[in-house]
Amino acid sequence: MDWTIIQQSLPNFVQGFKLTLWLSLVGIVGSIIVGIITSLVQYFRVPVLKQILNVYVEVARNTPLLIQLFFLYYAFPVMGIKMTAETCGIIGLIFLGGAYMAEGFTGGFNGVSQNQLDAGEALGMNQFQLARYVVLPQGLSLSVPALAANIIFLIKETSIFSVIAIPELTNTALDLIGMYYRSNEYLFVLVVAYAIILIPVILLLDWLERRVRYGAFGN
Amino acid sequence: MAEEILKVEHLNKFYGDWQALHDINFDLQKGEVVTLLGPSGSGKSTLIRTLNGLEPFKDGNIYFKGEKVEPTPKEWQKLRQQIGMVFQSYDLFPNLTVLDNILLAPTKVQKRDREEVKKEAMALLERVDLADQANSYPRQLSGGQKQRIAIVRALAMHPELMLFDEVTASLDPEMVRGVLEIIKELADRDHMTMIIVTHEMNFAAQIADRVLFLEDGKLLEDTPGKQFFEHPQTARAAEFLSSMEF
Numbered sequence: 001m002d003w004t005i006i007q008q009s010l011p012n013f014v015q016g017f018k019l020t021l022w023l024s025l026v027g028i029v030g031s032i033i034v035g036i037i038t039s040l041v042q043y044f045r046v047p048v049l050k051q052i053l054n055v056y057v058e059v060a061r062n063t064p065l066l067i068q069l070f071f072l073y074y075a076f077p078v079m080g081i082k083m084t085a086e087t088c089g090i091i092g093l094i095f096l097g098g099a100y101m102a103e104g105f106t107g108g109f110n111g112v113s114q115n116q117l118d119a120g121e122a123l124g125m126n127q128f129q130l131a132r133y134v135v136l137p138q139g140l141s142l143s144v145p146a147l148a149a150n151i152i153f154l155i156k157e158t159s160i161f162s163v164i165a166i167p168e169l170t171n172t173a174l175d176l177i178g179m180y181y182r183s184n185e186y187l188f189v190l191v192v193a194y195a196i197i198l199i200p201v202i203l204l205l206d207w208l209e210r211r212v213r214y215g216a217f218g219n
Numbered sequence: 220m221a222e223e224i225l226k227v228e229h230l231n232k233f234y235g236d237w238q239a240l241h242d243i244n245f246d247l248q249k250g251e252v253v254t255l256l257g258p259s260g261s262g263k264s265t266l267i268r269t270l271n272g273l274e275p276f277k278d279g280n281i282y283f284k285g286e287k288v289e290p291t292p293k294e295w296q297k298l299r300q301q302i303g304m305v306f307q308s309y310d311l312f313p314n315l316t317v318l319d320n321i322l323l324a325p326t327k328v329q330k331r332d333r334e335e336v337k338k339e340a341m342a343l344l345e346r347v348d349l350a351d352q353a354n355s356y357p358r359q360l361s362g363g364q365k366q367r368i369a370i371v372r373a374l375a376m377h378p379e380l381m382l383f384d385e386v387t388a389s390l391d392p393e394m395v396r397g398v399l400e401i402i403k404e405l406a407d408r409d410h411m412t413m414i415i416v417t418h419e420m421n422f423a424a425q426i427a428d429r430v431l432f433l434e435d436g437k438l439l440e441d442t443p444g445k446q447f448f449e450h451p452q453t454a455r456a457a458e459f460l461s462s463m464e465f
C-alpha cells in the first residue's frame with residue numbers, strides 16, 4: 001500500500017465523493033416523493049392512474065438499473081431527447097427508487113388497521129382527511145424500516161452510474177485504476193469513502209426506526 | 220311532540236350472497252335510549268355499523284331526522300358528523316395526544332375554532348375525570364381511560380345520535396363501571412339519543428327505554444325496556460335472557 005499514491009488521488013476522490021453524495025440525496029428525495037404519490041394513488045385506487053402506476057412499479061422493479069441507464073443514455077438521444085449523463089443517472093435512480101419506495105409505503109399504509117380507518121370515518125372525515133390525518137402519519141411510521149433499507153440500497157446503487165461515465169466515487173476509482181494500475185490503493189480509498197457515507201446514514205436510520213417504534217407507536 | 224331522529228325501513232344487508240340483516244324496521248325518537256341485544260353473531264354490529272354508513276346495505280331506507288339518506292360516500296360523510304360512534308376497541312389515534320385526538324375532527328372536519336373546542340374538550344375531560352391526562356398518549360392509558368376518551372372524542376362533535384358497540388367488552392371488570400356510568404349520565408343528564416349494543420344485562424335493563432332484540436339478522440322484538448326484561452314477547456328472547464344469567 002503506497003500512501004503517496006493515495007494522497008495524490010484524494011482531490012479526485014473528494015470530487016467523486018461530493019458527486020455520489022449529491023446524486024444520492026437528489027435520488028433519495030425524488031424517490032420518496034414519487035414513492036409516496038404512487039402508493040397513495042394505489043392505496044386510494046384512483047382509477048386509470050392506478051393502473052398506469054402499477055405497470056410503472058412492475059417495470060421499474062423488474063429491470064436492472066444498468067439497463068434503465070443504457071436506455072436513457074443511448075436510446076433516448078436516438079428519439080431526439082438528449083440529456084447529460086448526470087440527468088440520466090438521476091432520472092434512472094428516481095425511476096427505480098420511486099418504485100421500491102412505493103412498495104415500502106404501500107406496505108406501511110396497508111398496515112394501518114381497518115379499525116383506525118373506521119374511527120376516522122366515524123368522525124366524519126372525507127377521503128382526503130383520512131389520508132392526511134390517519135393513513136399518512138401512521139402508515140409512514142410503519143414504513144420506516146422499508147424506507148431505511150431503500151435509502152441504503154439507493155446509495156449503493158449510485159455506483160452503477162460509473163458505466164455512463166458519471167465521475168462519482170466508483171467511476172473515479174475505476175478511472176484511476178485504469179490509468180495507473182494501482183488497484184489496492186484506489187479500492188481501499190473507495191471502500192473508506194463509501195463507509196464514510198453509509199455508516200452515519202445507517203446509524204441515523206437506526207435511531208429513526210427506534211424512535212418511531214417506541215415513540216409514535218403502541219396502543 | 221317528540222322529534223324523530225332515525226327511521227329504518229325494510230333494511231336488507233348482504234355479505235356476498237349471504238343475508239346478514241332481514242327486513243329490519245324500527246324508529247328512534249329524540250332522547251330515546253335503545254339497547255340492541257342478541258346472541259353473538261346475530262348481526263348487532265352489522266346493524267349499528269349500517270346506521271352510520273360504515274357498512275353498505277342492499278335495499279331499504281334509512282331516514283335521519285326525517286330526511287331520507289342517499290347512501291353515497293359524500294352524504295354519509297356529512298351525516299357522520301352528527302352521528303357519534305364508539306367501538307369495542309377504542310381506536311384512539313396512537314400518534315396523537317388525548318387532547319389532539321379530541322380536537323382533530325371538530326377542528327379539521329367541522330372547521331370549528333380550536334380554542335373554543337379546546338375549552339369544551341377540557342370540560343368534557345373534566346367530566347370523565349381525565350383532565351390530567353390531556354397531554355398523555357393513548358398507550359399510556361388503561362383500557363377504561365381510553366374508552367372514556369373515545370366517548371369524549373365522539374361527544375366533542377356535538378352528535379345528535381350516539382352509537383355504542385360493546386364498548387365495555389374489552390375492559391377489565393373494574394373498568395367497566397366507570398364507562399357505563401358515563402353513558403348513564405349521558406342519558407339522564409343530557410338526554411342523548413343513543414343506540415347501545417351491550418352484553419351487560421343489568422346495565423341494559425337500567426338504561427333502556429326500548430329493547431331491540433336481534434337473532435339471525437331478524438328483529439324479533441321491539442319492546443319497551445321494562446317489559447322486555449320482565450315479560451319478553453318471544454320465546455327466543457326469554458331463552459336469551461335466561462342464558463345471560465344476570
Ligand SMILES: Nc1ncnc2c1ncn2[C@@H]1O[C@H](COP(=O)(O)OP(=O)(O)OP(=O)(O)O)[C@@H](O)[C@H]1O
Nearest residue numbers: 234235239257258259260261262263264265266385
Ligand atoms: N365483513 C363480513 N363479511 C362476511 N360476514 C360477516 C362480516 N362481518 C360480519 N359477518 C357475519 O355476519 C354475522 C353477524 O355479525 P355481527 O358482527 O354483526 O354480529 P354481532 O351480533 O355483532 O356479534 P357479536 O356479539 O359477536 O359482536 C356473523 O355471522 C358474522 O360472521
Ligand SMILES: [Mg+2]
Nearest residue numbers: 263264265385
Ligand atoms: Mg358485534
